[in-house]
Amino acid sequence: MISKRIISFFAAACISLGITTARPDEGMWLPMLLKQLNESEMQQKGMKLTAEDIYSINQSSLKDAIVSFGGFCTGEMISPEGLLLTNHHCGYGQIQQHSTVENDYLTNGFWAMNRDQEKPNPGLTATFIVRMEDVTSQIMNGTASAKTEAEREAIIQRNMAKVRKEATANTHYDAVIKPYFYGNEYYMYITETFRDVRLVGAPPSSIGKFGGDTDNWMWPRHTGDFSLFRVYAGPNNEPADYSPDNKPYKPKHHLTISLKGAQEGDFTMVFGFPGRTNEYLTSQAVQEIYEVSNPAKINIRETKLNILDKDMKASDAVRIQYAAKYASIANYWKKWIGENRGIRKANAIEEKQKLEKQFASWVAADPARKAKYGTVLADFEKNYKALDGITISRDYITEAAYGVEIVKFANTFTKLQEMLEAKAPKNEIDAQIARLEKTIPSFYKDYNAPSDKKVFAALLSLYYNNIDVKLHPEVFKMVRSKYKGDFNKYADELFSKSVFTSEAGVTKALADIKGGKKDVLKDDPALQLAASISDYYRVNVMPTYNEVNDNLNLLYRTYVAGLREMQSDKKFYPDANSTLRVAYGKVEPYEPVDGVQYKHYTTLEGIIEKAESGAAEDYAIPARLKELYENKDYGRYGVNGELPVAFIASNHTTGGNSGSPVINANGQLIGTNFDRNWEGTMSDIVYNPDQVRNIAVDVRYMLFIVDKFAGAGHLVEEMTLVTDNTSGLPQVDARLKKADVSNKEGKKQKNRKKDKTTAVAN
Template sequence: MKKKTILVRLLALLLLAPLTGRADEGMWLPLLLKQLNESDMQKRGLKLSAEDIYSINKTSLKDAIVLFGGGCTGEMISGEGLLLTNHHCGYSQIQSHSSVKQDYLTNGFWAMNRSEELPNPGLTATFIVRMEDVTAQVLKDIPANLPEAEREKKVQANIAGIEKTAVTGTHYKAQIKPYFYGTEYYMFITETFTDVRLVGAPPSAIGKFGGDTDNWMWPRHTGDFSVFRVYAGPDNKPAAYAAENKPYKPKHFLPISLKPIKETDFTMVFGFPGRTTEYLPSYAIKEIYEVSNPAKIAIRETKLNILDKHMKASDEVRIQYAAKYASISNYHKKWIGENRGLKKLNAVAKKQELEQQFTTWVNASPERKAKYGTVLSEFEKNYNSLNGITLSRDYFIEAALGVELISYAQNYVALVDLIKNKAPQADIEKQLKNLGNYAGFFKNYNLATDKEVFAALLEMYYKNVDSKFQPEYFRTTVEKKYKGNFKKFAEDVYAQSFMVSPEKIKTALPKISATNTKLIEKDPAYLLARAFTDNYRAKIMPTYVTASDANTLTNRLFVTGLREMQTDKKFYPDANSTLRVAYGQVMGYEPMDGVKYDYYTTLEGLMEKADPTNVDFQVPQKLIDLYNAKDYGDYAVNGEMPIAFVATNHTTGGNSGSPVINANGELIGTNFDRAWESTMSDIMYDPDRVRNIVLDAHYTLFIIDKFAGAGHLIKEMNIVREVTPLPMLENDVDPQSEMKIEKSEKKKNKKNKSKTKLKAA
């Protein structure tokens, strides 16, 4: 009997092995799921077809996914335009509505009816109407051996024509992007809504619980979500903000599953991952690991320490710099984790091993040797040419432009450039008008904070960048006039510049015109911005652009060769902020020797972390009361209140806010982070450690309903307690047909107008 039991257990383990042991690497184009991924996804538990995920013939999951703003993902969760994303994705909007008296960041915000929902000028929600492979059209009549700069010029000309033709006569937009370093091109037809209103956000003690301490870490207990609503005109199409606009009725919205989440459950992330570089050569990874990341980490750490000090000393500064601090901190910690991961994976050596295999494969064939024989030597030459250049570029972007005054002064540099280059008068007038819109900048600006950042970052620049790559004006001023005293340098610049306050700018602007820029050109902030900009353009950018163009061509050849060499491998293109699908499983992991993490966290764990003396771990009293009473409503699982879980999906920046979807097409959580051990996955994937961190839908609904008392929002949603097939809306629409109808209607209108004119004549 015991032998039989052991055999049964062994058989079960063997059956599970292909699932639990495989790598869930890849960010796949939805258009290609049928040919590349459908079979594998279904073997792993998916109950849907590729057509259910992406279709232009009927509504599909893609119709519920939006590009939220410029860099996050959101998902539709009701038929009344309700949109779910991360708290940190909506953070700048929450911050913009906050003040010391009305502190939505600290206290949270909930619109109890639609009249209370807050508009957000400039915020957009963009849907993908369809995708199309346009490689042949883009590369038409472009010779293979054309220099990269000339090739790109012709490519962009072709792209402009294709995009224009694709959307003529519609309200849609078109965007074509390159894949595999310009080997393939895909077009995205999009529909963008500009009336997006804030509906709800938990207090920071929930939405940012754990703060920077827990950022990128697991276990996690952060309620990282916010809720918005997309509004449309009377025809359900995009319209500028107007009080009379109606909630948008999406083609599809995601039902939300309350089924308990188990380890090995199938998961799918659908969103807009920002940028990955999975096919870099060893030379590039070495530069990132040894040069670029250490420099950027050090600069941001210095800046963060200064901001933190000023924010703790003033509630006004805390609110002003909350979103800025979060943004700076995010990648600071990410780069630290990335370097740790690259070291642990021995990434440079692994790439060198692949390159040796590539060399052997190339040398085995005269034809391959003729085509790919110089690829690796070209890489070596290109990266050697960047010695000192990459560091100087990083310091220009992170340190020089990391000073808000210098970054702001770039607006005046742009004006002077337009005037000196004899640009059209309309362009000059437009820039002059832009300079008058300074109120937004100063709403979130503190002079004392920026002045201290100025002194610290420019001193780092002076000490760490080779003098031959520094601006002459900057170096000689620091050495001759200030004897290396950056605090005195900062005091003088901020005392003498008119760009440091709205009052001074208001006084200065009437004296500035297209024929009089004297006031600008003697301003110390302008002189510094001009010096850094001109230095970058003359000493750094030309070499960097030349090497980058050369590397683009070399990478194109390298990836083409790898795809020929590894015929049994399915290749996915690097992320580039276009719609992708990643899939994997709910699964814990072992990040290091002696440490094993479970796959989920609960409210009990949050209470164990609670610390009223630490701002990162303070807990609202109402949440404590709900916990003590175990008042979890319908959202508990086996008596526990789940908060987050981890899965093996391949994600990156831009996937923030992405829906995590189960095998039936139902929302089970919202992606909001990666484990710290996973951050090197932008460069190299490790199946043992890469985990995306997901806010459990149970906790989202619990906070909305029981904590916020916003049960009216729950009533809008389709809450699923049992497994169901993928629900589709009744009004399935073919987007291509919709475009044709819209074009046809416009043509009819034109004809009718013409007829009316003829009758009138």
């Protein structure tokens, strides 16, 4: 159902050709509203598709090739046999889980040469969107009578549960309902989640993570950041738990792959699941991020990274244990650094203040507006002041205290200890123990106590020394009196006495509790530390934090409604919230600083230059890649003697867009989104069209690595490749692939034509 509120709000001006609305290429747009809000502009920028080609509930469309990969990244279907393309860093956790010192897939890569070699990944999912629906009226029903925000939220939650239940009755579908514009609107996504997703291929980290932390969030970029999985289905092509009897899923649509590539000025579209943006924050919020939160978190993570880096270099076992963790920690550490640079460069705080002054003048000019919005800005000021000491405490607890693995893991046992002290019923205690027992193997598989001990001393020292003593948890008094604030000494004693330093210790403790020894954990120093920090958070941080955030949610709902009323000629897009969105822009270079201009693409030549520079160990490459370069053995993936590797465009993306397809004007896959430029990472808060660029792996580099480097050409054979700009829509996929193959390949294709046609029809 189309949102009447949005259409009537924007009125005819918003869908006419003459209105300039959001800044160029800014926005993460709802697919179901493209016809009303974006189709004309997208076509003016060069798109050859219609909104119905992108999102349809009546026929297969591009949306049917897009998946939420694991709930944290995006993936896309690239064959009629369930082959899924995403980023290497999105599949990194699975690649790491399958890796051992003997079979080091992180270092050497992995390629399944037949279906039997594809590796299952328990817990990994691929979720498709069946349809979207505007459910605002149903969800808001009854909220007008609510006297408090808590009452309103309770009504909304009841309404959500009812709508979800009715929408999915007698189906295997799920329903997700999320608020937009801070709760001014609600949309429901009907989803289909597949639970058997298997690893098919991953390049070695020297390709998939080429450049490592040196190049992360940077341009120019030369990273082959991709991995391949396959979605499997049970009977009737429907979701099923893993079984060797499952068959490759036949998607409603898979993306046609263009070998023509991207030229400067070309239209591009990113289709995926962006995680979280905060485009409508006030100046106070941005100032708090810039001056308080980001600097603290950057310092804490940098300290931890330096420790892990040394230990990982000293031991292959530790390197494999901590590879995924290190990458995750480093990713946002560098992102926050770039975000602060971008906030400063865009004058974001000053620009927000200008908008607020404009809003205040607009409100003051009309008595009705004063009654509705008159206290909003003052209330923002009051509530952000109430967060003084709260935000920084929360940051140090989440980043420093819980950045220590033994503290975070011990914290999960505090509930059990509370139950034991309260003499809870035995069946409840046993159930809690059973839950904890399930977490033990996975935690200790990737845990190294000596490394964590170093992290413990360093991070808790930062917490102790860098925050006002009035904000210290109670346990720090003991550290001050007993250890004179020396966290190295504290670490020595805690790690020598706690059961949480080893799997055997924790397993025995739980066994003793089940055997009747109730005080096993009572005096454990790691549990005492975790409990003290948890108590401080629960008593001194969480109440104020929750109260202020409840107030802010209401204020932002009112403020954004006022902005939309004030700027009635502007198209507003809702903040990202891990739901399916479309962003569009064009391939274009940019100037990071005065006098420097980056072109829009990179090639294999740049990889070789970096590898030979000796500038960083992140630039080591496999001998096979260098051999292919020296022989210029690029096959059909090279262009004029060069091999494209990556390109940039002005699409508005964020975390969660990792793995999203970059699609050309004809609906064909030309790249896989994997990053943003450092200067553009502030786009989660403020969009600067001159600086913001998304970074994508050129699809031709992916094909080259799969085919020429890995020798896994059988995977390319199941894809649909085209060399022209014919539409890549589902109804013509089979014809396009037939037209593109060579005579020899055409014979193979002819034999598969019937199966392909059936897959498209499905």
